[in-house]
Every structure is written in structure tokens, then in C-alpha cells.
Amino acid sequence: MSRIAYVNGAYTRHADAAVHIEDRGYQFADAVYEVWSVFGGQLADLSGHLNRLERSLRELHIHMPMPRASLVVVLNEVVRRNRITEGLVYLQVSRGVAARDHFFPAEPVKPALVITAKPVDRVASEAKARKGIRVVSAPDNRWGRCDIKTVGLLPNVLAKQAAREAGASDVIFVDAEGFVTEGGSANVYIVTAEGEVKTRSLRANILPGVTRISLLDILREQGVDASEGAFTLEEAKRAKEAFLSAASTFVMPIVQIDDAVIGEGQPGEVALRLRDAYIERAKRTAGIED
Numbered sequence: 001m002s003r004i005a006y007v008n009g010a011y012t013r014h015a016d017a018a019v020h021i022e023d024r025g026y027q028f029a030d031a032v033y034e035v036w037s038v039f040g041g042q043l044a045d046l047s048g049h050l051n052r053l054e055r056s057l058r059e060l061h062i063h064m065p066m067p068r069a070s071l072v073v074v075l076n077e078v079v080r081r082n083r084i085t086e087g088l089v090y091l092q093v094s095r096g097v098a099a100r101d102h103f104f105p106a107e108p109v110k111p112a113l114v115i116t117a118k119p120v121d122r123v124a125s126e127a128k129a130r131k132g133i134r135v136v137s138a139p140d141n142r143w144g145r146c147d148i149k150t151v152g153l154l155p156n157v158l159a160k161q162a163a164r165e166a167g168a169s170d171v172i173f174v175d176a177e178g179f180v181t182e183g184g185s186a187n188v189y190i191v192t193a194e195g196e197v198k199t200r201s202l203r204a205n206i207l208p209g210v211t212r213i214s215l216l217d218i219l220r221e222q223g224v225d226a227s228e229g230a231f232t233l234e235e236a237k238r239a240k241e242a243f244l245s246a247a248s249t250f251v252m253p254i255v256q257i258d259d260a261v262i263g264e265g266q267p268g269e270v271a272l273r274l275r276d277a278y279i280e281r282a283k284r285t286a287g288i289e290d
Contacts, residue, residue: 002014002015003015003082003116003117003118004078004081004082004117005017005078005114005115005116006074006077006078006113006114006115006116007019007113007114008110008112008113008114009113011077011078011081014116017114017116019094019112019114020097020112022097022098022099022100023094023096023097023112024094024095024096024097024098025092025094025095025112025151026094027100028102029150029151029152030060030062030094030095031062031092031093031094031095031112031150031151032053032056032057032060032062032092032093032148032149032150032151033090033091033092033093033149033150033151034049034050034052034053034090034091034149035049035088035089035090035091035247035248036049036075036088036089036091036247037087037088037120037247037248037250037282038079038084038085038086038087038088038089038117038120038286039086039282039283039286039288040085040086040283040286040288041079041080041084041085042079042286042287042288043075043076043079043089043286044247044282044283044285044286045210045211045214045247045282045285046072046075046285046286048210048213048214049210049247050068050071050072052149052208052210053091053093053149054068055148056148056149056150057093057111059145059147059148060095060148060150061104062093062094062095062111063111064093064111065093065110065111065112065113066113074115075089075091075115078115078116078117079117082117082118082119084117084118084119085119086119086120086122087117087118087119087120088117088118088120088247088248089115089116089117090115090116090117090118091113091114091115092113092114092115092151093111093112093113094111094112094151095109095111095112096109096110096111096112097109097112120248125249125250128252129249129250129251129252129253129267129272129275130267130272131255131266131267132252132253132254132255132256132266132267133168133169133170133244133252133253133254133255133256134167134168134169134254134255134256134257135163135168135169135170135171135172135183135244135254135256135257136162136163136166136168136171136172136257136258137171137172137173137174137180137233137257137258138159138162138163138171138172138173138174139173139174139176140173140174140175140176140181140205141155142155142156142173142205143155144205145205146181146182146205146206146207147202147205147206147207147208149207153185156171156184156185159171159173159184160184160185163184170183170184170185170186170244170252171183171184172184172188172233172236172257174233175204175205177230178232178233178234179200179204179230179231179232179233180200180230180231180232180233180236181200181204181205181206182200182206182207183244183246185246185248186209186244186245186246186249186252187199187200187206187207187209187211187212187244187245187246188200188236188242188243188244189215189242189243189244189245190231190235190236190239190240190241190242191239191240191241191242191268191270191271192239192240193239193240194225195224195225195240195270196224196225196226196227197219197224197225197226197227197270198226198227198228198229198231199212199216199226199227199228200228200229200230200231201228201229201230202228204230209245209246209247210247211245211246211247211250211251211278212245214278214281214282215245215251215274215278216228218274218277218278218281219274222273222277224270233257236257237257237258237260237262238260239262239263240262240263240268241253241254241262241263241267241268241269241270241271242254242257242262242271243267243268243270243271243274245278250275250278250279250282251271251272251274251275251278252275253267253268253271253272253275255267
């Protein structure tokens with residue numbers, strides 16, 4: 001079966017999908033995106049991602065491409081047409097098509113909307129999580145508004161590629177003061193020797209992760225001490241546990257940072273428990289009950 005994409009009002013074969021060469025997302029990275037996990041054919045954390053999408057668009061002064069209710073219909077139709085049971089949905093909204101100029105278009109243009117979907121091998125993903133990953137650190141040289149989920153990801157791309165070439169699965173960024181900000185496409189957490197979970201505050205230059213919100217709620221429900229504040233790369237390397245969170249990977253345990261083995265060199269109890277709890281919660285938000 002051919003993959004189906006939604007592009008500016010039309011459902012089309014993925015191989016035939018195209019955007020205009022003067023789409024500002026292509027010319028200037030003048031666009032935002034969101035990613036949803038799909039469980040049992042249903043979108044997880046639907047409202048959380050829509051809320052963040054609307055915020056990102058407001059920050060860039062881009063209009064919603066259609067009312068929220070209509071967008072939900074299109075998202076679900078893309079899932080249906082691609083027959084996705086377990087997978088991911090990607091949405092991108094750009095300012096639209098206009099003659100190339102750094103200024104916003106003098107005349108209003110319609111935002112451009114692209115939505116795609118793909119299946120995910122959850123068995124392989126789970127096996128990876130049960131093994132844990134190695135990450136490397138890199139200076140955080142991204143722009144100063146990482147709270148907006150824009151498609152301007154070149155620093156992330158370069159850092160993640162360097163991590164792959166070093167034999168690692170991902171990267172964690174470190175700011176000029178030596179504090180960890182976030183991962184190449186995920187939020188970062190550590191578990192201290194005292195059992196406290198720490199993640200960087202949103203006052204820092206990080207993305208307000210939708211999965212992050214759920215994890216902090218779960219930690220409170222479980223009575224686990226959690227704080228939002230700064231921690232150094234060296235603190236992360238000495239931590240009892242470390243892990244990442246994202247819509248695409250849920251909770252991903254880290255077993256090595258650079259040359260430092262984390263804890264006992266295997267996924268920790270807190271990370272694995274959080275992963276299971278988050279998946280259960282995400283399924284409930286998608287209307288799926290085990």
C-alpha cells in the first residue's frame with residue numbers, strides 16, 4: 001500500500017507529495033512542527049500537542065491553517081488512510097508561499113500544511129529501551145528560542161550525526177555554563193543518589209515537552225521527588241540514572257554519557273517504571289484500554 005500525505009488541502013501519494021519552491025519553510029525554516037504517537041490507530045496526547053502547536057504559531061505570528069476541530073479530522077484521516085496502528089504522525093505548518101524576502105509577506109498568504117504518518121516497530125523500540133543507549137555531549141549552539149518547535153534544526157542534525165559517527169545513539173547539549181539543557185530531540189533527566197529526579201527548568205532555552213509534562217505528573221502521582229532546575233554535565237555523569245523523553249521514544253534510558261557509565265551500566269528502575277507508566281497514560285489519552 002502506498003503511503004498517503006496531506007498537503008495543503010489534498011491527500012496524495014507520499015511519493016508524489018510536493019511543496020512550492022518558495023514555501024517559506026523551505027526558504028527560511030519559517031515553520032513549526034509537531035509529532036504525535038499513535039496507539040491502536042488513535043493519537044496520544046492530542047490536546048497537549050495541539051496546545052503547543054498553537055503556542056509555537058502564535059510566537060511566530062503564523063495563523064492556524066484551519067480550526068482545531070477540522071485539523072483533528074485531517075490528522076485522524078491521515079492515520080486512517082495510512083492504516084497506522086502503531087506509529088507516528090508528523091505535522092508541519094509554514095508561513096506559506098511568497099516571493100523570497102526576509103520580511104513577512106506584504107499581503108497575507110495562507111499557511112502551508114503538511115501531514116504524514118508512518119508505522120513504528122514498537123517491539124524493536126522496547127528492546128532498545130530495555131538495553132539503554134549511549135549519548136555524547138556537545139556544546140549547545142542552537143538559537144535562543146528553542147521553546148518554539150520550529151523546523152530550524154540544523155544544529156540538532158549536525159550534533160546527532162556527530163553522535164552517530166562516534167557510535168552513540170543521541171546527543172545531550174551543554175550550555176556555556178556547563179549545565180545540561182536537553183537532548184538532540186528530547187528532554188533530559190537524571191536521578192540523583194538520593195532518588196530525586198531532576199530536569200532542566202523551562203526558564204532555560206529548552207522545548208516544553210508534552211511527554212515531559214506527563215512524566216512530571218506521573219512522578220507527583222507516584223510520590224517521587226522531582227525538581228526543575230540546572231544540573232551540570234558532571235552531575236549527569238555521576239547520576240544514579242539518566243534518561244530522555246520524547247513523543248517518539250517515550251522514556252529512553254541512558255547507560256553511558258561520553259566515556260562515563262551511568263549507574264550500573266544498565267537501565268535503571270525509575271526510568272523503566274516511568275516508561276511503563278507513561279505508555280499506559282498515553283494509551284488512555286488515545287482512548288485505548290489494555
